[in-house]
Amino acid sequence: MTPEVLEPTSIERAPIRIGSVEIRNRVLAAPICGASKVPYRTLARRFGADLVYTEMVKAYPLVRGNDRRTLELLRTDPAEFPCVPQICGADEDVMADAARRLEQLGAPLIDINMGCPVPKVVKEGAGAALLREPARVERVVRACASAVGIPVTVKTRSGWDGREFTGIDAARAAEQGGARLITIHARTREQRHGGAPDLASIAAVRAAVGIPVVGNGGVVSAESALAMLRQTGCDAVMVGRGAFGRPWVFREIARAIRGEPPPERPSIDEVAEIVRWHLARTHETEPFRGHGLSRRYVAWYFREAPYGTFFRDRAFRTKDRGEMEALVDEFFAHLRLAALVPRGEAPPVPAFVAERLARGDVPREVPDEE
Ligand SMILES: Cc1cc2nc3c(=O)[nH]c(=O)nc-3n(C[C@H](O)[C@H](O)[C@H](O)COP(=O)(O)O)c2cc1C
Known part of the structure; x- marks a missing residue:
């Protein structure tokens, strides 16, 4: 289209x-x-x-x-x-x-x-x-x-x-x-x-x-x-x-x-690249507060995805950069799987989300500026 x-x-x-x-x-x-x-x-x-x-x-x-x-x-x-x-x-x-x-x-x-x-x-x-x-x-x-x-x-x-x-x-x-x-x-x-x-x-x-x-x-x-x-x-x-x-x-x-057609939305891989760069650059430029800040910044990118609230909640709970990097990789793997699902069908439920749902443990949505 x-x-x-x-x-x-x-x-x-x-x-x-x-x-x-x-x-x-x-x-x-x-x-x-x-x-x-x-x-x-x-x-x-x-x-x-x-x-x-x-x-x-x-x-x-x-x-x-x-x-x-x-x-x-x-x-x-x-x-x-x-x-x-x-x-x-x-x-x-x-x-x-x-x-x-x-x-x-x-x-x-x-x-x-x-x-x-x-x-x-x-x-x-x-x-x-x-x-x-x-x-x-x-x-x-x-x-x-x-x-x-x-x-x-x-x-x-x-x-x-x-x-x-x-x-x-x-x-x-x-x-x-x-x-x-x-x-x-x-x-x-x-x-x-x-x-x-x-x-x-x-x-x-x-x-x-x-x-x-x-x-x-x-x-x-x-x-x-x-x-x-x-x-x-x-x-x-x-x-x-x-x-x-x-x-x-x-x-x-x-x-x-300028009256030009909208650009293509960045692909999942491009967004993954941007998030990794934002995370790495935050650690480089803020050696003492890098992890605290990047918890918020990374969570921004999870906002609109299926089950994004669950990923955001986990981002806020990560303890260090390594844990955050692993979560970012997991999130983009989830997005790639979700992209394969035909339009109109339910997105795949990540295992950790299924577990939390089974316990009735649904995270609260945290506003971006908190
Ligand atoms: C958490 C937060 C911090 C802000 N810090 C500043 C600031 O340092 N200087 C400033 O001029 N405006 C600051 N603002 C106001 C923003 O620049 C902007 O005017 C406001 O968010 C409205 O724009 P928006 O509706 O596009 O977010 C801040 C806003 C928020 C939410």
Whole structure:
């Protein structure tokens, strides 16, 4: 069957150039604490994400000097260039110093986090708290933009609680301060990471500012990316959790935006290769936490398979890398067998699943971000 070509977006756009960076595919990979690390970002770039971001780092420890953990979070690999560091803080002098430090470390751009909903961050007046202080937004952005020669961008939300404050004020203030691009996560601080994204909030920001606007929230496929582009007029989309265990979603979105037919889904062997690479690279880049992190990452890839919940549960219980590698091999052997079953017939039941089912022991589905 020939795959259906989705209607291209009605709005043709030239590539967006921000400093040394070009946004051509119009799809970006979101910063996600605990997830958007070197291996994840490298895969996102390999599959066509124009830009990837580090996890958020706090400005104070960065400015203080050699905070090992902060510097680790900022470590990047040439294979993922351009990777944008993201900083968080509310004091304009500290933020400007942090921006200088990031420029010295070779950042192509600097992104300021104005959307983090975590109480500890908000209490310090940073992250999403800035949605309630447009004047401070402008000061912080201006201080950073004047401190460095590279562009400064902002990532924020549609609003604080959907009633009192809107992201439009923050976006306008960011533009006034000199931001060169703004990303809007179409959920309020009150919504955190759940609930339906409000696409109208992205359209409103798009209408209110002259700088490029990136839409974010709930993009999980070519269809949802095109819907966001069409309904909001935004210049590019950013994918967060929709790329967990599906890094090829960036390629699907990039092709749909260009009006090209969907790419072939990666074969079982290709996916197996990606998972093994993600696992190995996680151990290489995180020598002390490699296994803890890869338990989560590997589990992402098991999500949609028959009896995937059982494999995910086992992934979370593995004790070391060897056990995880064996489980990955077992999982892909199961998938190859399942692929041989004629459409409409039940997939094979792995022996360990049959045993657990006989005991009535069905694992709980764990959300990807836990
Ligand atoms: C566990 C988790 C950690 C996150 N960490 C960050 C972060 O460090 N910086 C940031 O700007 N956004 C962060 N976000 C927000 C995401 O970048 C994104 O805006 C959000 O997940 C909505 O996009 P999605 O619906 O495509 O996942 C985080 C989200 C989650 C779920």
